[in-house]
Amino acid sequence: MSDYxxxxxxxxxxxxxxxxxxxxxxxxLIGLPLxxxxxxxxxxxxLQNRPVNAIVGIAVNLMRSLPFLILLVLLIPFTRxxxxxxxxxxxxxxxxxxxAIPIVARMVESSLLExxxxxxxxxxxxxxxxxxxxxxxxxxxxxxxxxQGAAINVATVLGxxxxxxxxxxxxxxxxxxxxxxxRYQKDVLWTTVTLLVVMVMLIQESGxxxxxxxRKT
Amino acid sequence: xxxxFELKNVYKTYNNEGKEFTALKDVSxxxxxxxxxxxxxxxxxxxxxxxxTLNRLEDVSSGQVLFYGKDLAExxxxxxxxxxxxxxxxxxxxxxxxxxxxxxxVEQPLRIAGVPRKxxxxxxxxMLRIVGLEEKEKVYPARLSGGQRQRVAIARALASDPxxxxxxxATSALDPKITGEILDLLSKINRERKLTIVIITHEMAVxxxxxxxxxxxxxxxxxxxxxxxxxxxxxxxxxxxxxxxxSNPFDPTGEDGKLIRIVFDGTKASEPFIxxxxxxxxxxxxxxxxxxxxxxxIGYGQMVLELPEDTExxxxxxxxxxxxxxxxxxxxxxxxxxxxxxxxxx
Numbered sequence: 001m002s003d004y005x006x007x008x009x010x011x012x013x014x015x016x017x018x019x020x021x022x023x024x025x026x027x028x029l030i031g032l033p034l035x036x037x038x039x040x041x042x043x044x045x046x047l048q049n050r051p052v053n054a055i056v057g058i059a060v061n062l063m064r065s066l067p068f069l070i071l072l073v074l075l076i077p078f079t080r081x082x083x084x085x086x087x088x089x090x091x092x093x094x095x096x097x098x099x100a101i102p103i104v105a106r107m108v109e110s111s112l113l114e115x116x117x118x119x120x121x122x123x124x125x126x127x128x129x130x131x132x133x134x135x136x137x138x139x140x141x142x143x144x145x146x147x148q149g150a151a152i153n154v155a156t157v158l159g160x161x162x163x164x165x166x167x168x169x170x171x172x173x174x175x176x177x178x179x180x181x182x183r184y185q186k187d188v189l190w191t192t193v194t195l196l197v198v199m200v201m202l203i204q205e206s207g208x209x210x211x212x213x214x215r216k217t
Numbered sequence: 218x219x220x221x222f223e224l225k226n227v228y229k230t231y232n233n234e235g236k237e238f239t240a241l242k243d244v245s246x247x248x249x250x251x252x253x254x255x256x257x258x259x260x261x262x263x264x265x266x267x268x269x270t271l272n273r274l275e276d277v278s279s280g281q282v283l284f285y286g287k288d289l290a291e292x293x294x295x296x297x298x299x300x301x302x303x304x305x306x307x308x309x310x311x312x313x314x315x316x317x318x319x320x321x322x323v324e325q326p327l328r329i330a331g332v333p334r335k336x337x338x339x340x341x342x343x344m345l346r347i348v349g350l351e352e353k354e355k356v357y358p359a360r361l362s363g364g365q366r367q368r369v370a371i372a373r374a375l376a377s378d379p380x381x382x383x384x385x386x387a388t389s390a391l392d393p394k395i396t397g398e399i400l401d402l403l404s405k406i407n408r409e410r411k412l413t414i415v416i417i418t419h420e421m422a423v424x425x426x427x428x429x430x431x432x433x434x435x436x437x438x439x440x441x442x443x444x445x446x447x448x449x450x451x452x453x454x455x456x457x458x459x460x461x462x463x464s465n466p467f468d469p470t471g472e473d474g475k476l477i478r479i480v481f482d483g484t485k486a487s488e489p490f491i492x493x494x495x496x497x498x499x500x501x502x503x504x505x506x507x508x509x510x511x512x513x514x515i516g517y518g519q520m521v522l523e524l525p526e527d528t529e530x531x532x533x534x535x536x537x538x539x540x541x542x543x544x545x546x547x548x549x550x551x552x553x554x555x556x557x558x559x560x561x562x563x
Contacts (some may be wrong), residue, residue, distance in 0.1 A: 122312035125272055126326045126377070127301030129294075136328065140316050216357040217315045 001187055008175055009188070013195060015089045016171035019161040020203075023096035024154045031101045034060065035108025036134065046120070046130040056105075064102040068160050071099050072167050087168030092161065100157050107149035115141045144215035151207020155200045162196060172196055219285070221381055221413050222248040222271055227280035229266055229437075240266040242437040244280075248381075253407050253414045255428035255445070257460060260419055263437040268383050268417045272304045273297060285380075302330055305374035309386035311366040313358040319369050320345065320354035326377040344372035348402060364395035371402065375410075382406075384416045388423060396420075400427050421460050425449070425512050433457050449512045450482055451544065462519060470523065475531050476505065476548035479538050480519045490541055498537060500530050521548055 034056060040046045041053040066074070072095045079094040080086045115138050123137040139146075162173025172192045180189025229241035240263045248254045258264045269275035270282050273289045282289045284300060292300060305326070313322050323341040332340070345351045348368040358366055367387060374382055384403070388396040404427045407414050416428060424431050424445060432442040435456035441448060452461045462478065481490075495501060502522040509518035524531045538545050 116310075116312070118308060118310050118312040119314065121274060122306070122308065123325070123329075125274060125301060125304070125306040125383075126329055127298040128325075128329045129298060132329060136325070137314065141314055143316055214316070217359045 001191070005179065005185075005188060008179075009172070009191060009195070012170070012172040012175045012192065013199075016158065016161055016173070016196075016199070019089055019092050019096060019164065019169070019171055020154060020158045022093045023100060023161070024150075024157050026093070026097040027100035027104050027153070027157065028150070030097075031104025032108055034101065034105035036112065036139075038105060038109040039112040039138075040130070040134060046133060060102040060105050063098070064106070068095075068099050068163055069166065071095055072164060076167070089170035092164035092169030092171070096157055096160055096164065099160055100153060103156060104149075104153050107153060108146065111142045111145035111149050112138055114145050144211045147207060147211035147214060151204050151211070154207065155203045158196070158200055158203065219250040220247050220283075221250050221285065222246075222415075223281075223283040223286075224270070225281040225283070227267075227270060227282060228278045229263070229270065229275060230278045240437055241270070241277075244434075244437075244439045246432055246439060246442055248413065248415060249430075250413055251407075251411055252429040253404065253416065253427050255416045255418065255424040255431040256434060257418055257421065257424050257431060258434035258456070262434045264417045264419075264434045265385060267434060268306075268385050268415060271381075271383055271415065272301055272306060302326070302377045303380045304383060305377060305379040305381070306383040306385065307367065307370045307374050307387045309389045311358075311363075311370045311390075313366055313369055313373075315358055317357075318354065319350065319356050319358065319361070322358065322369055323372045323376055325373060330377060340376055341372070344376050345369075347375065347406070348372045362395075363391050364398060367391065367399055368402070371399075371406070375406065375412075379412070381413045381415065384414065384418075386417055386419070389418070389420070393422075396423070397426070403427060425510060433460065446512055446515065449510075449517050450480070470503075474526055475524045476521055477524060477535065477538075478519055478521050478546045478548050480517070480544045480546075482515060482517055488541070490538070490543070493541070494534065494537055498533055500525060500534055502534060 038053065038056055038060070041049040041056070043050075043053075063071075075095045075098060076086045078098075079091050082094050083091045085091050119137055119141055120133060123133040128137070161169070161171050162176065165171060165174030165177045168174075172195055176189050176192040176196075179185040180192065224244055224246050227241055227244045228239065231238045231240060244267065256264045256267060266275055270277050270289075271284075273282070273292075277290065284304070287300070289297070289300070314325070320338065320341050323344050324337045327337040327340055342351065342354065345354055348371050350365060350368050350372065353361065353365065353369075358369065361369065370387075371382075382403075387403075388399050391399060400423065403414055403416075406412055407427075416423060418424060428445050430443065431445050431448055433440045433448070433454065433456050435454070440454040440456040441452070448457055449461055452458045491502065491504070502524055505521040505523055507518065507520040509516050511517075524534055535545055
């Protein structure tokens, strides 16, 4: 491999990490509250509210059922509106975030559902308000599970980021596509794929470790 | 004596997919300040629902629950939360936060009440001293035994200086020895802090050991209520009899044989009345089962006797026991009573 390719791959790694980091961060900023809302408004929960739950639930399901590749294309006008461009690393963060939000929301919801109902009953009997119960009882109890879910989500975003290469996003995915696929440079293809696999594994393992360290049971 | 809880004609009906289920039927009772009040019943009798109406974890369908004269149903959410600071609760499953240390768990009610951090910690330490777990404050509940976890739950329940402590099957997950220790702790707290305690249980041993008064709940209804001693000496309802007297597994050996149960209290327990019977009447009885238990420091005993087949002799023996001041009741043939059980359920 030429020096040029090696340099390209190096910056590709960096771009991939950038996209993953920002997309994961933004998707949690929106997905976490959404997940909490899905949980809290469902039947028999703290803030039971059927209309809110139905609307959020349907929106999340709709977004989740779109294949990511289609979402990428559909979002081009929106991406251009937000970042001023529809290609490049920065632009890829927008569809990645949008694509990850519903997944994050559902993961958060299922983590919260794992919390023992007895904990909520105890908190209620102590005279805690619904908001206090959410913040000081349910979220702390769900933390190990939330971390475990976060590891899966970040790894998923990283995988998706490779797809952004198809419509002109940056990162390892774009390199694999341009050099490996269009120009038949198998060595580049395999190098980028290996790097992606290693990165996913690192994220998943460190997430597991973090969750395990936080789990006191 | 002030009344802590007053239940007036409480009904609770659940509507489960079109099917109505009545968990509580016309329950009226008072809980007095400073007492340990037991609520006992078989599982599914409605006692867990009953205790949850006391802090409005369950709303009643009709009737009233008054806490120091205030109708809980009329409280707004904020007022209800403030009342709940005065009614603490412990559970069969302890319900501790597993991701928080012991002391952080005990601090929870204080945090809800908005107590500043330092005062919170001090108060929590004091509570842990009461339950004898001051050494464990930095430990996570997962590292504690069941008995220790329930102690933490008790410390947590006491932290908000409640007026009442509700115990929902608090010892049912514990072995008899640990149960005894927890009950001793509860009774110590009742004495020293003048804390009213309501205990829900399906175990007669729990009521026997620490309750002053007891209510017996049977299929959602209040079957019997009274001083524990009185209920033990003279259970009136069939639900009470079932709980006080262990079931008799024996049938009379002969066809005309008759079984009776004699019940005696502490004053009679020292008299050798079986020997007296033989001496005075020359008639013999067969002892099928016997036991004694201590309720509030007084011994109560009961015996199941098989009488001779001759009806005349049976009359003499029954009369002898009655004259000696024992209460005598005929015991149903187990085969017969099993059959009548079936009838009842059909």
